[in-house]
């Protein structure tokens with residue numbers, strides 16, 4: 001056969017594979033408002049940058065008539081390409097081929113590209129659209145998942161791992177995403193569950209729809225499994241591209257410096273925070289008043305809303321923000337917000353991203369529900385994550401910093417490098433009302449007019465402790481600053497701490513309160 005004919009044969013073979021699961025299955029995919037696996041990769045990567053590998057891999061299953069079935073590409077497309085001109089590794093499961101289910105060869109394609117991503121220190125993006133372990137392949141499918149989970153874990157903290165959920169993902173198809181750094185979901189399309197509605201019906205006799213069990217909304221607002229929610233796939237790919245503009249490509253890099261401008265003038269920092277400490281404000285406005293271009297990229301916007309996390313840039317370089325959010329539950333720390341903060345702090349620390357913490361909270365949330373849900377164990381994660389983090393840590397105390405909340409939110413004692421406080425800061429063991437009721441109980445109850453006495457004692461306590469100067473006198477706060485000075489001081493703090501070196505005792509690893 002001459003080379004021309006051989007090239008022709010190659011083209012024919014490629015065309016066959018490009019059919020995926022055939023016209024009918026592709027039609028079903030399209031009718032559900034979903035792109036095909038290849039269309040997704042094209043939409044995500046820089047134009048024309050994708051190179052596919054292992055296109056001709058075939059499954060080797062023989063049981064249950066599998067030997068009679070051709071599964072093109074074995075239901076997954078893998079390759080490398082670029083985003084913002086930088087290399088990324090990607091896989092996309094093809095639901096039109098056996099429901100994107102994961103058999104042995106399917107898993108080998110994924111693990112091979114995962115190995116490439118780790119070896120070449122580039123981000124890995126997995127587009128998941130899969131019915132989970134391929135039932136016909138038995139333990140080989142389970143082995144495949146085990147190999148993926150192991151690699152997810154070994155790569156964790158070395159390269160960014162991003163999961164996109166674009167279909168009904170069951171069983172193993174959700175545990176790999178759960179081990180990755182960022183999970184993206186799309187309204188009406190994404191479903192995640194360990195056991196699907198049919199298993200629930202069989203085992204528990206309960207009827208539930210896929211959407212109610214594990215739709216995009218559920219995972220963005222209730223479970224905390226998803227980090228980003230999008231209305232459609234296009235918006236989702238835009239979010240991934242934006243995320244990648246902020247994060248370093250691996251743990252030995254710093255974020256890229258991007259040309260940027262000061263915050264927009266409509267965010268006037270002096271006007272955002274009300275003088276009355278009981279009145280709420282949106283802490284995202286404070287962040288937007290200090291970051292470059294007022295561009296704050298929020299993560300987990302719909303879950304544990306009493307705490308805000310996300311990326312922004314200061315002087316062109318990425319920083320991570322952790323901030324109490326007074327408009328939800330007064331910005332308290334609770335089980336979910338502690339988990340949210342701790343994981344993000346560890347991400348920033350692993351990838352050399354300085355952390356700016358904005359403090360305004362009355363403490364940890366009291367109550368039986370929280371105690372029984374394990375607020376001790378979850379809350380301890382915040383203490384652990386901040387103490388362990390060696391990246392530059394800057395703290396700004398805006399108003400309340402009470403009790404455990406003061407300590408937990410990147411205090412000097414957990415080794416913040418710079419602690420600034422606004423004149424409105426109140427640093428104390430607890431709020432003035434609660435404190436006065438306890439320490440002046442006798443005086444109040446024995447007074448002729450107990451209410452008048454209570455008010456007087458609250459005022460007395462406020463004057464003594466509800467300010468930043470007691471902490472500043474001890475050096476726990478480095479500077480009491482005007483709100484308008486915040487950006488300037490943060491920029492300077494980031495600059496002077498860029499060569500920060502800190503030594504910690506040699507150990508294999510710590511044991512965080514997981």
Ligand code: HXC
Nearest residue numbers: 098099101131132133134135145168170171172173175196
């Ligand atoms: C083999 C599968 C499959 C699977 C789907 N298919 N899941 N084939 N193994 N796990 C096939 C279907 O047989 C069908 O093939 C095609 O994919 C499309 O599936 P449909 O059911 O028609 O699609 P839909 O109605 O959209 O339902 C999607 C679904 C459902 C919700 C994902 O297919 C489903 O419940 N699948 C099983 C989910 C599951 O329990 N997986 C195992 C998890 S255990 P044809 O030929 O008819 O087109 C697991 C172990 C690892 O993953 C755990 C590690 C911790």
